[in-house]
Amino acid sequence: MKRQRSKGTGSIYQNSRGQWVAVVEAGWSDHGTRRRITLKATTKPAVRARLIEAQRKFLLDGSAPSLAHITLKRWADEWLARRQLVVRPGTFVSDRSAVDRWIVPTIGHLRLDTLSPADVRRVAAAQARKGLALATMQRTHAVLSKLLADAVAEGHQVPQRSREASSPGAGTSPRQALSVDDAMRILAVSAERPDASRWVAALIEGLRPAEALGLTWDMVDLDAERMTLAWQLKALPYVEFRNPASGFRVPRGFESRQLRGAYHLVRPKTRAGSRVIPLIPSLATSLKAWSQIAPPSPHGLVWPREDGAPRSPEFDRQEWYELAERAQIVVTLPDGRTRPPLLYEARHTAATLLLANGSDETTIRAVLGHSTVVSTRAYLHADLTRSRAALVASAQMVGLDG
Structure with missing residues (x-):
């Protein structure tokens, strides 16, 4: 059939099956090719109406009137x-x-x-x-x-x-905090390990696993007894699956430092994640001892693997599970089933201890990284003083020296 067309208005024709078809230009694709949208109807007036609506939408908001049969x-x-x-x-x-x-x-x-x-x-x-x-x-x-x-x-x-279809439903988080007694038992078992500081940092200071694995010695001030959390260890995805030569898939403006293979130090997701927190005295002492025997890391990592490479999250979790097993700690779920405690539940435990010792919400948010970073020296000093007192109180609750 002959196509009926006026320049810039699209075209309308009837195909071999008797359907009325309209074709309208919809800009250009990401590949630089012209994008055309096809509309169909059983009658010519119906397809013309669809064509007019598509053109109207494009003129109103500039969007490509994507009324084609896209899956x-x-x-x-x-x-x-x-x-x-x-x-x-x-x-x-x-x-x-x-x-x-x-x-x-x-x-x-x-x-x-x-x-x-x-x-x-x-x-x-x-x-x-x-x-x-x-x-x-x-x-x-x-x-x-x-x-x-x-x-x-x-x-x-x-x-x-x-x-607007409803979500699968609401539910409570499966993560739970350990009891004070359970936390004390895990810390007692970890005290027998040279890297005991790793687990104090999790259970008392509330470090995220990625924060702990990305912590470097230049971020730890043992004399002032404080540490700066400004990086996290993450494995970045390759552009092509399992093909290192393809490079890494990262968004624009993403800040990262490659360590080994896919492992990079990356900035926290939000500004709240970057923070300075005090070291409780027992953790400072433990870190000083660890610094003398820790595996040398070319990246300056505080808790690397034996060969100095970054600890993978899987390796770190396995170390945690072994601690929990030795301490005979299990978590009982609402339906009666049991499982080992999750490593991230150490952070929940730190939050619970801070709540239990009466710490105010502002202090808890500052310690755990749920608030904006305090930047001026005056406020930083006040915040660290308050945070140190809160963390010392948490440590004393589980039998660590203040």
Whole structure:
């Protein structure tokens, strides 16, 4: 059939199957090719109406009127390519995992403009059948919600009811704090190890695992008994899976220092993560002893592996599990099951001890890195004095010297 076209207004024609088709220009793709959108209807007036609406939308907000039959998978591929440029590597890896393992395999074949709330719920249902934790299901739902919201921002049509589909549900965090007695037993066992300072830093000072593994000696002032937490150890993803030659996948402006292989020192996620906190006297003493026998690290790491390389998170967790097993500590879940305590629960324990000894919220947030960094000397001094008293009180609760 002859196409009916006026320059700049798109074209309308009837195909061999009797359908009326409209084609409209929608700008350019990321690859520099012209983007065309095809609209279909059973009648010529209907397809013209769709064409006019697409053009109106483009004129109003400048977005490409993405009314074509784009599948969720096709959009997800484009979304991930953009996502890697704006979010931290760990966030990108988590997002990509949710997309590749659950979202695309479950509903990736469906068109964005036909998604229903039931389709969105199918992703969580697939995870539930595999016995995944509620927290994982909630995280995947959040990724899917962001993916769909960004699709709308780009001009794609996604039914609002699908974007507002309810999450898999609310639940309490599975993490628990250890009791004072359990913390004392783990510290007693760790005291027999040369790296006892690593576990005091976790249970009393509340260091995140990545903060501990990224701590360097130049950040520790043993004379002033304080340490600066300004870096974290992270394994950055390669651009191509398991291909070091492809380089690392990092967003614009991301600050990092490569140590070995994929392991880098990276800045904390927020400014609150960078902070100066005091060392309790017993930790300062333990660190002084450790500094004399610690494996030499070319990177100056405080707690490296035997060969001086960065400790992997897996290695660090295994050391923690061995401590917990020797101390005969298990965590009882609400349903009666038991498991070993998680390493991150040491940080929860530090917070609980600070609460139990009457520390105020401002002090707790400053110690754990949940508030902005105090920058001036006067405020820094006041904050460290208060924080030191709080940490000493926590240490005394579990039998450590103040």
